Amino acid sequence: MFLDKARIYVKGGDGGNGAVAYRREKYVPMGGPWGGDGGKGGDVILVVDEGLRTLIDFRYQKHYKAERGENGGTKNMHGRKGEDLLIRVPPGTVVRDADTGALLADLTEHGQRVVVARGGRGGRGNTRFASNKDKCPAYAEKGDPGEERWLLLELKLLADxxxxxxxxxxxxxxxxxxxxxxxxxxxxxxxxxxxxxxxxxxxxxxxxxxxxxxxxxxxxxxxxxxxxxxxxxxxxxxxxxxxxxxxxxxxxxxxxxxxxxxxxxxxxxxxxxxxxxxxxxxxxxxxxxxxxxxxxxxxxxxxxxxxxxxxxxxxxxxxxxxxxxxxxxLPPEEAVEAVEPEEVKVTRVEETEPFTLKRDEEGVWVIGGQEVEKHFHRTDFNNEAAVRRFQKILEVLGVDRALREAGIQEGDTVRIMDMEFEWQE
Structure with missing residues (x-):
């Protein structure tokens, strides 16, 4: 069977979590931090295989996830990096982002590779946060989630x-x-x-x-x-x-x-x-x-x-x-990009502000932005010390000041991602 178009979901592996651990040695009653870093998640990589002629394999499997990184361990041992996931595609495959239509890759040569979903960064262990002010930190970072997206694969035959x-x-x-x-x-x-x-x-x-x-x-x-x-x-x-x-x-x-x-x-x-x-x-x-x-x-x-x-x-x-x-x-022809009527050019606007702030119709203060979301993902909210650190980061970014200037009141609800907090001075 010949299949020349496919839509698949790819997700890079999540980063492993950093570890909270302490030195436990005889005659050393107050050992320092000794938690290792989590490993990076695996990438999802498309690889050209000249032995393939169709996209038929993607008819039966549409979801692809790379391996997550291993969590950090005690004795400052770092977690293992997640295995990359290699997906074979035939030569002539054009790869687009399914949501934006943006061209990601034009794969024509055997062995050519492209990373379509990067694995998440591994979280840092508590050893990384030791300082003069906090010589024995009781928190570590969680690993970043891997990139995820839907892809459109389109095969254009390579013929002379x-x-x-x-x-x-x-x-x-x-x-x-x-x-x-x-x-x-x-x-x-x-x-x-x-x-x-x-x-x-x-x-x-x-x-x-x-x-x-x-x-x-x-x-x-x-x-x-x-x-x-x-x-x-x-x-x-x-x-x-x-x-x-x-x-x-x-x-x-x-x-x-x-x-x-x-x-x-x-x-x-x-x-x-x-x-x-x-x-x-x-x-x-x-x-x-x-x-x-x-x-x-x-x-x-x-x-x-x-x-x-x-x-x-x-x-x-x-x-x-x-x-x-x-x-x-005659020289080899490059791909001809035909503009279809429904195609829309998408312009990406990079965020310049460290966070965004708005109030929804229910009166909830919603905080967003790449910087805030990055630290949110890295915080273990079951760890009181980690939560305090996250609050400190928000204060440094100027979130607290912006909320006060916007008129937040005692007891108002603040939402970050899928978690809600109650504002208290």
Whole structure:
């Protein structure tokens, strides 16, 4: 089964908690702090594997979580780092953030890696907080939570040559003739519903050819699975436009050529400028010679035209040899970013203030912001000393002063993340 789009959830491992421990030695009644740091959580990493061709594995598993870091121990022993989670993807995979649509990675080469969810930092043990004022701290930090997000994976085939054209013009038959690919072939529209790849060998050279399923008018808007198929033309260096030159289905081949090229241009101007070769197929049928003469008169000076018959093999050798000579002159294509109508550009605004303060409709004072949330996650609220430290941090950040200036009263409720406190002077 071919699957070229997937949506998955990834989460980096949480950091391990720091330890609260003390030296326990004979004749040392007041030993100092001896708690180790927690280990960092594992990262979630996408790795390109050239042995894969589809995203089918993500149909059965959609949630991926890396290992959390180990907690710190006594005797100042640090916790072990969580194992990274490696997720294999095929070459040609484009990775986007599912919420913002932001492009995260374009993975094309075997072994290429990208971290998509970082593991959380390990919490510091109480040894780290020893000072002249507090020589034996009774608190440590909890580990940071790992990053989490939903990803959109989209596969764009990596092929040198792409066969394009209306349904049932003979693309599948051509690729079956010139390569070892064995696509399903029948005399009805959309026999090919997934792209087929074939390796074409010409002497000592070889190249990859993709049979892109049939496009129709309106494909750039998604008609006839247009978006599903057009994306696979984006990385090809050379397009072979296959025409039913005999007009066996009652269409004019010149009009077919104009319609498909208009769809390419509407989808992506850059894609429309890709070099094209015309394969005038079905030369073995009546009416082909007359239409070929018209085609050469109209387009022969702009495009190389090869009269072929996929059914008999006529002209295919000349076409393949030309492609093999032409490809070394063309550089590999980068991904073409087609802007879809619903796509929205997202601008990220970095927070400059250490915290945010607002009052909700129920009168609760809500404190937020990256700095506050970071220290909230690191605080063990079951540890009285850790809670006092957190209160001190809020005071240093200016939260207490801001609440007083905003008019907070004795007994008001203050919420930070999922925890509520009662304000007391």
């Amino acid at each position: 040559v792409g066969l394009i054209g209306y349904p049932n013009v003979g693309k599948s038959t051509i690729i079956s003739r010139v390569s070892a690919a064995k696509p399903e072939i029948a005399n009805y529209h959309f026999t090919t519903i997934v792209p087929n790849l074939g390796v074409v060998k010409v002497g000592e050279e070889s190249f990859v050819m993709a049979d892109i399923p049939g496009l129709i008018e309106g494909a750039h808007t998604g008609a006839g699975l247009g978006h599903e198929f057009l994306r696979h033309t984006e990385r090809t260096r050379l397009l072979v436009h296959v025409l039913d030159i005999a007009g066996s289905e009652g269409r004019d081949p010149l009009q077919d050529f104009a319609v498909i090229n208009r769809e390419l241009a509407l989808y992506s101007e850059r894609l429309a400028r890709r070099p094209q070769v015309i394969a005038a197929n079905k030369m073995d049928l009546p009416g082909a010679e007359e239409n070929l003469a018209r085609l050469r008169q109209e387009l022969g000076e702009q495009y190389p035209v090869f009269p072929v018959s996929a059914a008999t093999g006529q002209g295919l050798d000349e076409l393949v040899k030309y492609l093999a000579r032409r490809l070394p002159e």
